[in-house]
Every structure is written in structure tokens, then in C-alpha cells.
Amino acid sequence: MVVPFHQTINRLIARFRRPPTPPPAVSESPCPLAQPDAVLPAWVADDPVVLKYRALLGDLPWGQFPERPADRPYPGPTPQPRVSFAAAYLVKLQEDKRFMSDLRTYLIEHPALVYWLGFARVPDPSAPHGFDVAASVPNRRQLSSVLRHLPNPALQFLLSASIDLLKATLPPDQQATFGDIIAGDTQAILAWVKENNPKQFIKEGRLDKTRQPAGDPDCKLGVKKRRNAAVEDATGHDHPAPTSDAKPATKLQVGVDILWGYASGIVVTRLPDGTEVVLAERTRPFNEDDITHFFPLMAQVEARLGRRPRFGTWDAAYDAHYVYDYFDQAGGVAAVPFNGGGQRAKRTFAPDGSPLCAAGLSMHLQFTYQHRVGLVPHERAKYTCPLLQPTVTGEPCPCADPHFAKGGCSSTIANTKGARIRHELDREDDDYKRLYALRTMVERINSQAEALDILRPKLRRGRAIVNANTLRYTLLNVRALLRVRAAAAAEEGQLTQS
Numbered sequence: 001m002v003v004p005f006h007q008t009i010n011r012l013i014a015r016f017r018r019p020p021t022p023p024p025a026v027s028e029s030p031c032p033l034a035q036p037d038a039v040l041p042a043w044v045a046d047d048p049v050v051l052k053y054r055a056l057l058g059d060l061p062w063g064q065f066p067e068r069p070a071d072r073p074y075p076g077p078t079p080q081p082r083v084s085f086a087a088a089y090l091v092k093l094q095e096d097k098r099f100m101s102d103l104r105t106y107l108i109e110h111p112a113l114v115y116w117l118g119f120a121r122v123p124d125p126s127a128p129h130g131f132d133v134a135a136s137v138p139n140r141r142q143l144s145s146v147l148r149h150l151p152n153p154a155l156q157f158l159l160s161a162s163i164d165l166l167k168a169t170l171p172p173d174q175q176a177t178f179g180d181i182i183a184g185d186t187q188a189i190l191a192w193v194k195e196n197n198p199k200q201f202i203k204e205g206r207l208d209k210t211r212q213p214a215g216d217p218d219c220k221l222g223v224k225k226r227r228n229a230a231v232e233d234a235t236g237h238d239h240p241a242p243t244s245d246a247k248p249a250t251k252l253q254v255g256v257d258i259l260w261g262y263a264s265g266i267v268v269t270r271l272p273d274g275t276e277v278v279l280a281e282r283t284r285p286f287n288e289d290d291i292t293h294f295f296p297l298m299a300q301v302e303a304r305l306g307r308r309p310r311f312g313t314w315d316a317a318y319d320a321h322y323v324y325d326y327f328d329q330a331g332g333v334a335a336v337p338f339n340g341g342g343q344r345a346k347r348t349f350a351p352d353g354s355p356l357c358a359a360g361l362s363m364h365l366q367f368t369y370q371h372r373v374g375l376v377p378h379e380r381a382k383y384t385c386p387l388l389q390p391t392v393t394g395e396p397c398p399c400a401d402p403h404f405a406k407g408g409c410s411s412t413i414a415n416t417k418g419a420r421i422r423h424e425l426d427r428e429d430d431d432y433k434r435l436y437a438l439r440t441m442v443e444r445i446n447s448q449a450e451a452l453d454i455l456r457p458k459l460r461r462g463r464a465i466v467n468a469n470t471l472r473y474t475l476l477n478v479r480a481l482l483r484v485r486a487a488a489a490a491e492e493g494q495l496t497q498s
Contacts, residue, residue: 031081033118034062049110065083067081080120089103093475158471169481187265189465191219193215216260220285221258224286264283268442290317291323311435324419325416349424357386358399363386365381383410385408
């Protein structure tokens with residue numbers, strides 16, 4: 001009797017199939033970081049480094065950190081809690097440790113901090129504290145790998161928590177208007193590749209976008225204007241694009257820098273005492289336009305505030321009709337410099353919304369169409385000369401425009417309210433100037449991020465750079481929280497003494 005072939009295959013599959021992975025065992029030593037009420041040994045609780053980081057990071061909801069699912073279907077050992085790694089990366093930034101090897105050395109030098117962070121302790125009865133510190137701290141490769149593979153939403157959870165803590169420091173009446181005024185910007189990030197070093201000889205060329213640098217498979221080639229400013233904003237003080245450490249000043253390009261890297265977009269608001277708070281952040285490859293950051297950033301802001309902010313200020317790279325529409329629909333206004341591109345003149349409009357020609361006549365609406373190319377699909381309208389359309393009146397052009405002999409002037413414009421606001425906004429008004437002056441909020445955050453090495457990260461993968469940036473802005477927020485609480489405590493002490 002011949003055994004059916006499929007039965008033989010099934011028996012072989014059953015023989016080599018891995019047994020189901022048993023559920024992970026519950027750790028006998030819970031992570032002190034995720035359980036702030038847990039009793040710590042005296043040598044840990046009294047350690048000055050632990051006290052420092054309990055004050056800085058202890059209020060974040062580490063116990064709710066989105067961990068890797070424990071009931072995963074794939075085999076392998078139970079991973080260490082990712083909450084310990086996330087906190088260790090914040091320590092790395094705070095201590096200005098540029099490489100993972102530097103972070104590991106710092107942790108080994110502070111066993112009490114290793115205990116508090118919750119890394120799995122390798123028992124060693126001969127050690128002073130009962131565990132082998134060097135064996136308990138993950139090696140450099142594991143620290144780098146976890147940063148690269150951490151899901152960014154888990155780190156965005158920490159950023160959201162820091163915003164909630166800062167908001168909670170305000171009186172209830174001020175919490176209702178928290179985040180009503182925002183400022184946004186993007187910052188260039190230099191990839192750690194030889195193509196960004198002009199002193200490095202590259203036979204194949206360094207500016208070929210089809211030749212991906214071997215040092216970073218995720219970075220992209222892009223052009224950063226030294227200032228995203230219109231003609232009337234040419235005195236702006238935006239930060240120039242970063243250059244490599246080895247690039248001499250004589251090699252800087254006038255007006256633009258071409259580089260391989262990423263761009264970090266942020267949205268910032270200010271507390272009543274002047275403290276800046278990062279509301280949203282997003283890092284993308286450098287070949288994407290600045291304006292593409294707008295809607296993803298505003299989606300984060302809305303999720304964290306529960307509403308739209310009413311007032312916003314951005315540089316001229318964000319001079320688009322849908323930016324004005326967004327803030328107008330929220331009941332406010334956007335302060336953005338006018339950037340006409342090749343056409344510098346602003347349009348004027350009749351009371352019915354139709355544009356006026358150079359002679360001041362209300363132009364004729366010829367047709368509308370759906371514009372599907374670009375970031376936001378929208379309706380556009382084409383207007384033509386009212387002396388020639390819909391019928392020829394026989395009247396000459398009052399201003400003798402040279403286009404009149406070729407069929408008259410025509411104008412195509414987005415058929416939205418924001419398109420009219422963009423042209424009619426009075427940028428000489430005092431209210432506009434006061435709002436636009438608040439762009440210094442985002443510039444100060446950029447300066448603080450630069451001090452944390454955001455411009456030249458020593459990382460070689462896009463996901464690692466994205467996660468590191470989220471952690472940078474989280475650290476800036478918890479630093480701000482510490483300052484706000486210290487100022488409140490000092491003020492309360494003065495009132496008590498008086």
C-alpha cells in the first residue's frame with residue numbers, strides 16, 4: 001500500500017515543528033524605574049546620581065511605557081524591558097555621551113543607576129552590591145540595536161507625557177489656552193557619511209542622488225537654503241544648514257548647502273513664564289520639502305491638545321494657502337512671510353473674491369478644475385481679462401498691458417479662502433509683527449537641540465536618528481519641567497518667609 005505523499009509531508013512538518021514558546025517567567029526583581037513606589041536599598045536611594053535622575057525623569061509614566069508584547073509567537077529568550085533602554089538613552093543625552101560605548105562606561109561606573117534603571121542584574125556574591133555590573137549592562141551593539149528597533153510611537157508616548165506634565169503645572173484657566181500660539185520650523189541634520197566631507201576624495205562623485213552612501217542606507221540628498229525667506233524677509237536670522245567638521249569656510253556655497261542627511265520638523269509653544277515646550281516633532285529624509293512636515297506635525301499637536309491651535313508662525317517655506325486655511329478655520333491667523341517665487345507681486349481681490357488685474361478690473365472666471373498634483377488636492381480657478389471674456393467689449397486696456405494684444409491677462413489661483421488671505425494679509429500690521437516675532441521660540445529650541453548634537457549625530461540608520469530625535473525633544477521638555485518646578489518652589493519659599 002502506497003502512503004499518500006501529503007501524509008508523509010505532514011509527518012515531516014510535525015516532527016520538525018518547534019514546540020510552542022512557554023510564557024515568559026515573571027521577574028523576581030521588578031524594574032524600580034517602572035515602579036516608583038518600590039522600596040530601594042539605601043545605597044541606591046541615597047546615591048546622588050540616582051537622586052538626580054529621579055528628579056529629572058522620575059515623573060514620566062514609565063510603568064505605562066508600551067513594552068514589547070510578552071505573548072509573541074516567535075521563539076527566543078525574553079527580552080529585557082525596553083523601558084530601561086529608553087531611560088538609558090535619555091541619560092546618554094543628558095550626560096553628553098556621544099557614543100554607545102561612552103554610555104556603557106558611564107553606567108558601569110554607576111551601579112546604583114543600573115539598579116534603578118532596571119537592567120537585569122547578573123548575580124555575583126563576590127561583588128560589592130551582589131551583582132556583576134559589567135555583565136548586567138548591555139554591550140555597545142545591543143544598545144545600538146535596541147535604539148534602532150524601538151518603535152517610535154513608544155518614544156512619542158514619553159514626549160506626550162512630558163507635555164501633559166508641563167501643562168499640569170499651569171492653573172486651570174491657563175490650561176484651556178495652552179498651545180494656542182505655536183511656532184514651527186525644520187532643521188537640517190547631517191548624515192555620518194564620507195560624501196558630506198569635501199576633503200574626502202570620491203572618484204564616483206558625491207552629489208549623485210542615485211548612488212546611495214554606504215555609511216547610511218537611509219539618508220537622502222537634498223538642498224537647504226541658507227534662509228527660507230522671501231525678499232521682504234531677507235534680514236532674517238535663520239540658522240544656516242550644517243556642514244561637516246572638516247569643511248573649510250572657503251568651500252561654503254553661497255545661498256545653499258547640498259548635503260546628505262535628514263530634516264527634523266518641530267512645533268513649539270510657550271508657557272506664560274516664557275518656558276518653551278516642544279509639542280510635536282518629526283524626522284524625515286532630507287529630500288522631502290519642508291512644507292510636507294506641516295500636516296503630520298499639526299496632527300500630533302491636535303492629538304496632544306485636543307483641539308487646533310489658533311495662531312501659528314512659520315518661515316517663508318510654509319507660505320501655502322492651506323496653512324492660512326488651517327489657522328483661519330481654527331479662528332486665528334498664520335504669520336508667514338510672503339514668498340511669491342518667480343512672481344513677486346501680490347494679488348488684490350474684488351469684494352466677490354475674484355482677483356483684480358493690473359488695471360484694477362475684476363477678472364472673469366473662465367472655469368474651475370480639481371488640482372490633484374501636489375501635497376493637498378484642491379480646487380483651482382482660472383480668471384481671464386474682463387474686456388475680452390466672456391465677450392469682447394472693444395474697450396482698450398486702461399494700463400496698456402502688453403498681454404492685452406495676446407489675449408489678455410490670465411490668472412490661476414487656488415479657489416480657497418486661504419489663497420486670498422495669503423495675498424491680503426497685512427504684514428506691516430503690529431499684530432502680525434508681534435506674532436511673527438514669536439518665531440524665536442522655535443529658534444531657542446533649535447539651539448538647545450544643537451547642544452545635544454542633533455546636527456551631526458553619530459548614528460548610521462534612519463530609524464535610530466528618528467528615535468534619538470524624539471528622545472532629545474523629550475529631554476528638553478523634562479528639563480523645562482524641572483526648571484518650572486524649581487521656580488515655583490523658590491517663589492513659594494519666598495512667600496513663606498515673608
